[in-house]
Structure formats: structure tokens, C-alpha cells
Amino acid sequence: MAYRQTNKVKEKLERKKGDIIRAAREVFAENSYQETSIKSIAQKAKIATGTFYLYFSNKEALINMIVDEMFQELLKCIKSEREKVTDSFEKLQASMEACIRLFIKEKSMAKILLIQVPGVNNAFNAKLTEIENELIKLTKEDLDELKEEGRFPGEDSLVSAMAFVGSFRQVITSWLREGQPEDLEKAFDTLMKYNLRGLGKL
Amino acid sequence: MAYRQTNKVKEKLERKKGDIIRAAREVFAENSYQETSIKSIAQKAKIATGTFYLYFSNKEALINMIVDEMFQELLKCIKSEREKVTDSFEKLQASMEACIRLFIKEKSMAKILLIQVPGVNNAFNAKLTEIENELIKLTKEDLDELKEEGRFPGEDSLVSAMAFVGSFRQVITSWLREGQPEDLEKAFDTLMKYNLRGLGKL
DNA sequence: TAAATAAGTGAACCTATGTTCATTTTATTA
DNA sequence: TAATAAAATGAACATAGGTTCACTTATTTA
Numbered sequence: 001m002a003y004r005q006t007n008k009v010k011e012k013l014e015r016k017k018g019d020i021i022r023a024a025r026e027v028f029a030e031n032s033y034q035e036t037s038i039k040s041i042a043q044k045a046k047i048a049t050g051t052f053y054l055y056f057s058n059k060e061a062l063i064n065m066i067v068d069e070m071f072q073e074l075l076k077c078i079k080s081e082r083e084k085v086t087d088s089f090e091k092l093q094a095s096m097e098a099c100i101r102l103f104i105k106e107k108s109m110a111k112i113l114l115i116q117v118p119g120v121n122n123a124f125n126a127k128l129t130e131i132e133n134e135l136i137k138l139t140k141e142d143l144d145e146l147k148e149e150g151r152f153p154g155e156d157s158l159v160s161a162m163a164f165v166g167s168f169r170q171v172i173t174s175w176l177r178e179g180q181p182e183d184l185e186k187a188f189d190t191l192m193k194y195n196l197r198g199l200g201k202l
Numbered sequence: 203m204a205y206r207q208t209n210k211v212k213e214k215l216e217r218k219k220g221d222i223i224r225a226a227r228e229v230f231a232e233n234s235y236q237e238t239s240i241k242s243i244a245q246k247a248k249i250a251t252g253t254f255y256l257y258f259s260n261k262e263a264l265i266n267m268i269v270d271e272m273f274q275e276l277l278k279c280i281k282s283e284r285e286k287v288t289d290s291f292e293k294l295q296a297s298m299e300a301c302i303r304l305f306i307k308e309k310s311m312a313k314i315l316l317i318q319v320p321g322v323n324n325a326f327n328a329k330l331t332e333i334e335n336e337l338i339k340l341t342k343e344d345l346d347e348l349k350e351e352g353r354f355p356g357e358d359s360l361v362s363a364m365a366f367v368g369s370f371r372q373v374i375t376s377w378l379r380e381g382q383p384e385d386l387e388k389a390f391d392t393l394m395k396y397n398l399r400g401l402g403k404l
Numbered sequence: 405t406a407a408a409t410a411a412g413t414g415a416a417c418c419t420a421t422g423t424t425c426a427t428t429t430t431a432t433t434a
Numbered sequence: 435t436a437a438t439a440a441a442a443t444g445a446a447c448a449t450a451g452g453t454t455c456a457c458t459t460a461t462t463t464a
Contacts (some may be wrong), residue, residue, distance in 0.1 A: 002409075002463065002464090003409040003462045004463085005409095008399060022372075032324050034236055034323065037450090037452085038453085049453085050413055050453085050455080051412050055450095058453075059451095059452065118317075119321030119322070120321070121237060122233060125317070155392050155395075156392045158383065163373065163396050164359075167365035167372075169371075170365065170371060170372075171368065175458075176249060176365055178331070181360065193357075193364060196402050198369075198396040204438095205432045206432075206433090207432090208432070211431070240421080243423095249445055250441090251442070251444070260422075
């Protein structure tokens with residue numbers, strides 16, 4: 001008589017939700033938030049537009065979830081790489097290397113975080129800023145540690161940390177948008193050296 | 203009998219068009235392109251919404267004109283400062299200093315170019331990329347010149363130029379968004395030193 | 405197999421905003 | 435001042451796309 005959701009179905013729903021998110025990530029990577037319609041996401045996920053709303057309360061909830069997930073993924077990746085080393089200079093390097101590796105592997109993530117999200121709206125930008133600030137904060141902590149150890153003469157560790165992160169950001173963005181530099185891994189070396197000199201590594 | 207537009211009126215129209223652009227710059231600086239309505243621009247410019255369309259064919263034409271104007275203004279400012287010096291290191295410094303001075307003076311310009319424009323749409327982003335690329339190109343030219351003179355050992359001048367510009371961009375953006383660093387002029391010094399070390403100034 | 409309920413569908417609805425246009429106001433000229 | 439035409443107005447229009455909902459299909463249980 002009654003009906004209760006069985007495990008098989010629950011798993012199917014989970015899988016479908018994953019499908020929708022995956023489809024949405026693809027679409028959002030190539031089109032701005034405004035230009036991306038629920039219809040196009042539904043099409044790519046092979047569901048009806050109405051079905052979308054069984055899984056997400058609305059469009060904004062979807063992009064929120066996507067960005068939150070990416071944020072977590074990125075942070076997890078960075079932190080796990082940082083744990084493998086102890087030296088603060090190596091931590092700096094590990095953070096950025098983890099970031100670049102992840103972006104190469106998940107280009108759609110990079111495109112969404114660095115290129116598309118800034119266009120959602122002003123309120124949403126706060127979330128992006130939060131991600132960037134987290135990365136800058138990590139960098140600044142490393143610099144302050146190095147400063148204490150007398151291995152970094154740096155004047156202003158916040159501005160230095162911003163310069164550090166900003167230089168990577170610019171190169172990655174150009175790589176995403178224009179495919180230049182072609183070899184991001186190679187550029188990483190140049191960038192790392194540039195920034196270590198910039199910091200005045202002793 | 204007939205009627206022909208007199209000079210007094212032509213001037214008035216010019217002034218009004220300027221008013222509209224000025225109003226729009228203010229509004230666009232605080233709200234994203236999508237969030238900015240023609241109504242709100244018209245209100246600020248003290249005209250009726252319909253009047254807007256006597257001066258601009260549509261909303262996109264307006265933002266296009268605004269960004270083009272800003273692009274010209276920025277480039278003019280940079281080039282005039284560059285002409286005052288001959289040394290390539292000084293040219294590098296002059297470019298960024300001109301940029302920062304202009305952004306401090308015209309904060310709404312900075313907000314529109316660096317924060318709001320990326321959110322218009324993907325097609326429009328090409329225009330922003332063009333501006334950035336122009337600045338990177340100038341920087342790269344300076345670096346290549348320094349390289350020839352044997353004053354810059356730099357491996358990859360394109361990546362170095364990106365790092366250079368990106369570090370400034372990050373700091374300016376944070377200043378615009380969060381008011382940090384508080385004193386952008388002071389940060390400029392730190393940044394300049396950072397980048398000169400980064401380049402490996404000999 | 406039939407009743408019960410969950411999941412899925414896509415056309416229709418709703419709303420927000422860019423744009424238009426019939427009308428009014430302002431400026432020019434004879 | 436009257437005729438003419440440009441400039442300004444703002445309510446009305448158009449439409450695009452997010453969201454809803456009456457209906458269909460799929461799944462579970464007795």
C-alpha cells in the first residue's frame with residue numbers, strides 16, 4: 001500500500017544530482033551566469049527544466065553550491081599539499097603548486113572561479129573574495145613565519161602576500177582565457193622564482 | 203518657419219550627454235551591469251527613461267562607450283607619464299604609478315574596469331582583456347628592452363610582465379573592494395620594490 | 405495487480421526591465 | 435505670435451527566462 005523511498009532510488013537521486021551539478025559546471029564554465037539558462041543546464045543533464053527544481057530550490061542555490069564545493073575542494077587540495085612539507089618557503093610553493101595542478105586538472109573549476117563567478121552579482125562576489133582572501137591569508141601566515149625566522153626581510157607582509165597571489169592569478173587567468181602561456185607548469189617555475197626573488201628570499 | 207538646431211542647443215545636448223555618462227559611471231561603479239537599470243541612471247541624471255534613448259541606442263552602447271572612454275583615458279595617462287622618462291625601469295615605474303594615481307583620483311573608473319566590467323558578459327570581457335593585454339604588452343616591451351641592455355636576466359618576459367601587472371591588479375582590487383591596504387600610495391612603494399626584486403634588477 | 409506515493413515532465417505563468425511611442429514641452433524662425 | 439520641428443516625457447509594450455503546477459510515468463507495497 002504505502003510507498004517509501006528505497007536505497008536504490010536514493011542512490012539514483014544522488015547520482016542525478018551529481019549529473020546536474022556536473023552539467024552545470026560545464027555550462028557555467030563557458031557562459032556567464034546570466035547567459036546560462038536553466039533550460040540549457042537541464043538539456044545537458046538530460047532532464048526536463050521542471051526536474052531541476054526537484055534538486056535545487058533555484059538557480060542561485062545551484063551556483064552557490066557549486067562554488068562552495070569548489071572552494072572546499074581547492075582548500076582541501078592546498079592544505080593536504082602543505083602538510084607534506086614543513087619549511088615555510090616550501091609551504092608557499094606547495095600552496096600555489098597544488099592550486100595550479102588542480103586548475104590544470106579541472107579547468108572548468110578554474111574558469112568558473114576566476115572568470116565567470118565575478119560576473120554573478122555584487123553580493124555573490126563576496127564569496128569569491130572570501131576564497132581569495134583565504135589564500136592570501138595562508139600566504140601571509142607563511143611570510144610572517146619567515147619574517148620571524150629572519151628569512152624574509154619583507155616590509156609589508158599583507159601587500160607581499162597579495163602580490164604573490166595576484167601574480168599567479170593573472171597568469172592563470174590569461175592561460176584560461178587566451179591559452180597563453182601555453183605551458184602553465186613551466187610558467188609556474190618562472191613565477192615561483194619571480195616571487196621568491198620579490199620576497200627577497202635570503 | 204523652419205527649425206534648425208542652434209549652437210546653444212548643441213552644447214546643451216553635449217552637456218546632457220556628459221551628465222548621463224557621469225551619472226551612469228556612478229551607478230555602474232556601485233552595482234553590477236545587470237543590477238543597474240536604465241531607470242536608475244535616468245533618475246541620477248535627472249531625465250526621463252525615454253530621454254536616455256535619445257542619447258544612446260541602448261544600454262550596451264552606453265557601457266561600451268564608458269569603457270572605451272576609460273580605456274583611452276587610462277592609456278593616455280600612462281603614455282604621457284612614460285614620455286617623461288627614458289630609462290626602461292623608470293618607464294615601468296611610471297606606467298604603474300600613472301595607473302594608480304588615476305585610480306585613486308577616479309575611483310569609479312577603477313571600480314568599473316576592475317570589478318564591474320568582468321560581469322557584463324563574456325563577449326564584453328574581451329574588451330577588458332584587451333585593456334589588460336595592452337598594459338602587459340607595454341610592460342613586456344620594457345622588459346625586452348632591459349634584457350637587451352643586459353639589465354634584466356629574466357627568463358620569460360611575458361610571464362614576468364603578467365606577474366608584474368597581476369601583482370598590482372590584486373592589490374588595487376583589494377583596495378577597492380575592502381579598503382585594504384588603506385594607503386595605496388604606500389603599498390605602491392612596497393609593490394614596486396617587490397617587482398623590481400622579482401625581475402632580478404641588476 | 406491495484407492502490408499509493410514519489411519522481412519527472414514541459415507548457416504556461418510571472419515578473420522584471422529594456423525599449424518604444426503617442427503626447428507634451430521647448431526652441432526656432434518668419 | 436503662429437507655424438514648425440526638435441527634445442523630453444513616462445506610461446505602455448515586448449520578451450526573455452526563472453519558476454510553478456497540473457499531469458504523466460515510475461516505483462513500492464500489500
